[in-house]
Amino acid sequence: MAPMLEQTEVAAPGPVPDPMLPMPYRIQRVRQETDDTFTLEILPEDSSSRFSFAPGQFNMLYVFGVGEVPISISSNPANVPLLKHTTRVVGTVTKAMRKLKRGEVMGIRGPFGSHWPVEDATGRDVVIVAGGIGLAPLRPALYRLMAEREKFRRIVLLYGTRTPDDMLYRRELEQWRGKFDLEIQVTVDRAASTWRGNVGVVTTMIGRAPFDPSNTLAMLCGPEIMMRFTVMELLKRGVAAECIYLSAERNMKCGIGFCGHCQYGPTFVCKDGPVFALPSIAAILGKAEI
Amino acid sequence: MPILQAETTEPSHVGDSFVVEREHLEQLLQALVSRGYEVVGPTLRDGAIVYDRLTSTADLPAGWTDEQSGGAYRLQRRPDQALFGYAVGPHSWKKFLFPPVQRLWQAARNGKGMRILPAEAPARPKYAFFGVRACELSAMAIQDKVYLEGQFVDPGYKARREDLFIVAINCGQAGGTCFCASMNTGPKATSGFDLALTELLQDGRHCFLVEVGSVRGAEILPAVPHEPASDADRQQAERILDDTKHHMGRRLDTLGIKDLLYRNYEHPRWDDVTQRCLTCANCTIVCPTCFCTTVEDVTDLSGEHAERWRRWDSCFTVDFSYIHGGSVRTSSRSRYRQWMTHKLATWIDQFGVSGCVGCGRCITWCPVGIDITVEAGAIRASDSMKAPADQSEDSP
Structure with a gap:
């Protein structure tokens, strides 16, 4: 039997922060890493940002008017709020991202997901x-x-x-x-x-x-x-x-377990992953089209 | 507009039950309207019973019923004037709590920078759902787990859900594709409502047994003429529900179903169903628990103004699993397998409950009549890897 939600009589105090709202970050440096990869170094526009992350977590990166993609954080966690994202140019959003210049602003949501132990x-x-x-x-x-x-x-x-x-x-x-x-x-x-x-x-x-x-x-x-x-x-x-x-890597549209796209067997890569201990996915690892 | 009754009766309490005559049901609906609710409920449109705005009980499909089977839905006249004498139609309440298309936010370019503007707080309607089935209450509780009970909360869903007033209706008859009894989600509404009605039609009398499910429900009752329910009324309601329970159009054996599906990822039945499945996504759109969405980014012609929209999506599209280089689930076999395994198995690991409430919509609205109960049954019947001592009860 599915447990039912009791009807709440009192609204929770204060507005709920919207996890779908990106925060503006300004590009400090664009570095070409290899033929098809580049790294963006970014800092939050909000100087009071208390962003921190654990190794292995990812952010959703938004390019104005183009779209949003999940990209893992590749910088030193001790150097926050400076963030680096190394990205391969593979699709519409990453192509547009490669064209961004120092001084331009992009949107960041995160950090999301599990981390390396x-x-x-x-x-x-x-x-x-x-x-x-x-x-x-x-x-x-x-x-x-x-x-x-x-x-x-x-x-x-x-x-x-x-x-x-x-x-x-x-x-x-x-x-x-x-x-x-x-x-x-x-x-x-x-x-x-x-x-x-x-x-x-x-x-x-x-x-x-x-x-x-x-x-x-x-x-x-x-x-x-x-x-x-x-x-x-x-x-x-x-x-x-x-x-x-x-x-693991899967398509993601939200990063917070709402959109369903990143399902990998019983897991959501965005919240149960991206870092998995092998036993939790051993049964599906290598199975085609899961 | 009927005049509201003066509050003359004793205050009622959660768990109390009363009888409201058919002609006084209008007062309940109007009491909700006068308290600022937008009342939505079942009504006839385009040859189906859908959920839409109700301005009075005259909008309810009085005297209609439906005939449902795999890939088939037909309205029929009833011999009586029952207001709720049918099963669920193609709509579910999720379209109100989690609208099919929503603007999440807007952004404006300013020089090299951008400003993100939260979606303006809309003058959101405060909904009253009038005629929610037990399976649908379960479906809402399941969507609550997605949007309210995890690490992240969807603020829009939360606001609409908290404001919601629910008038449940216990099912007086089972539809041809119903199997809530198998899923333990019906036919009786047991919790999660403000008021629950059972329609009583006997010997020329037409009334509703009303059960109070919340303080809010108790507070509205004085606006509606009612009298305490007799044991006979309650027994009649129980008989009706018992009859409904024993006339389910479908049944599904849920014993150990999670492991059953986990060990049958390569079952030949998936090849069989792929011969029939059109991957049209109807099942996911009519399903009251399916929650998948995608986002779309748009700009205006000047390129200075951008918006992000969220809309319902379906795991049956090839695009759904697209990642650089191609889609993960290219075959229709894998997409049907994903959907059904999610509903009946992986959902249990994700949210602690089954993703299926047994409403039967996916069966009725499948253009080729694919039946989740038959598909699951076929896999069980030829479960080659059956574990010898598999008595574990992992279904909800």
């Missing part, structure tokens, strides 16, 4: 597996890990991109590698003969990556098929399912 990684090895722009929602987690590097054991980033030129945040990663004992392994789908690194899918690196499967927390973000095979390899190496987290 960075704190749970204390005292453990951390394996981060990213595919392409999948590194963007993981970068805030890397900032957190680097900020308290001593709390964690080995930190391994396995990163796969289409070509060497599609690597994101290259300089920053190299700095971290030098400064913080971060193991980075990169592989590409294809490369010119000058490339001396790995060629192949990112999953092939898991078997020999330096981590202790019995004491590891894994965070994955990339194309669904990449995450599915990465999960298989991690499980094969003995990482427990509940220590594997992945970030």
Whole structure:
């Protein structure tokens, strides 16, 4: 029996804040990252903004008159209210977003969704597996890990991109590698003969990556098929399912569980995700057209 | 306009029941009007009983009933002048509480910047729903979970819901596609109303048993001539409801239905239903619990003024699951599976209740008569992966 709402006799005090209302943010910098990705750095117009977020969460970004898209936050959570969003140009809204210039204003709603369990990684090895722009929602987690590097054991980033030129945040990663004992392994789908690194899918690196499967927390973000095979390899190496987290992606129109678009089996990616512990979606991971 | 009665009777209380004669029902409706409510309820239009504005009880479909089956809806004359002698039609109350098209906000460009202007607080109508079925009360409670009881609240829905006055009507007969008894949502309204009526027609007498469900309901009653209900009145109402309960047009076995559907994502029945489903989205539009929406961004010709609109959407469209590169659910098989699995299974995980209230609208208004009770039954009948000790009761 569906429980019924009791008729309330008294209205709640004060107006309900409207979660669909964007807040204006001004663009401080537009940075071309790769051929088809760029990063917007933005600050709230409202100087009293108390915006904060956890690594892995996303915002809804609105371009005046064009539309709104969910984009993960890719900046350092310690640097709020400055926000960075790395975006790939794939559709109408992201195309319009790429044309925005420093000084222009866009709308932001958020932050929404679940986050990477960075704190749970204390005292453990951390394996981060990213595919392409999948590194963007993981970068805030890397900032957190680097900020308290001593709390964690080995930190391994396995990163796969289409070509060497599609690597994101290259300089920053190299700095971290030098400064913080971060193991980075990169592989590409294809490369010119000058490339001396790995060629192949990112999953092939898991078997020999330096981590202790019995004491590891894994965070994955990339194309669904990449995450599915990465999960298989991690499980094969003995990482427990509940220590594997992945970030899912679905169409979203609201970000707050009203529009229904982001349903993924029993979950709403916008509020139950985007970061899921593997057991909560294991039954549907890889199923076609869910 | 009838003159309101002086408040001469003892104050009534929640749980009390009274009898109101047919000719005095008008006073109830007018009492709501005089208190500033916009009264909406069932009325005849375009060959169907729809929900629209009522100015008097003369707008109710007196003497009409409906015949419903898979893909079929016909109005018929009744031998009597019952006001509520039919089942639910194509409309549901969600169109008032969560309008099909809403402007969310407007924005104005100013130089490089923009100003977001909240949708001007509309002179929103304070609704009184006149003739809400038990299954529809359940549907509202389900939509409340979406818009009011999660992390985020929809302010428009909240305002309309709080103002709402509900006159429920217990069903005197079951429709051809009804299965509320299976879903435990009817045919009797048990809570969530201000007043609940049962229409009594016997031996030339035409009256309503009125149950008081809230303080607001009790407060309006003095404006309507009424007398305490007798045991005989109450027994007659119980008999009617018992009869309705045992004449459901459809039934659905909900035992363990969540796991049943979870373990049958690849059942061949989905291939069978895809041969019939037109993915027209009718089922989602008539469903009283379906809540999916999309948004549209528009600008004026100058490009200086933008608006964001929200409108009902349906998981049956290809666009619904579109993400860069293509749609997730391209086949009609996957879209029907998404809808039915959502209604009967994933909804339970999401909101703690089934998304189906057994109103039968999706069956009646499906142009090819696809029947959710038959489809679920077919999967159960050939559930190849049946768990041996599956006695878990996870249906609501």
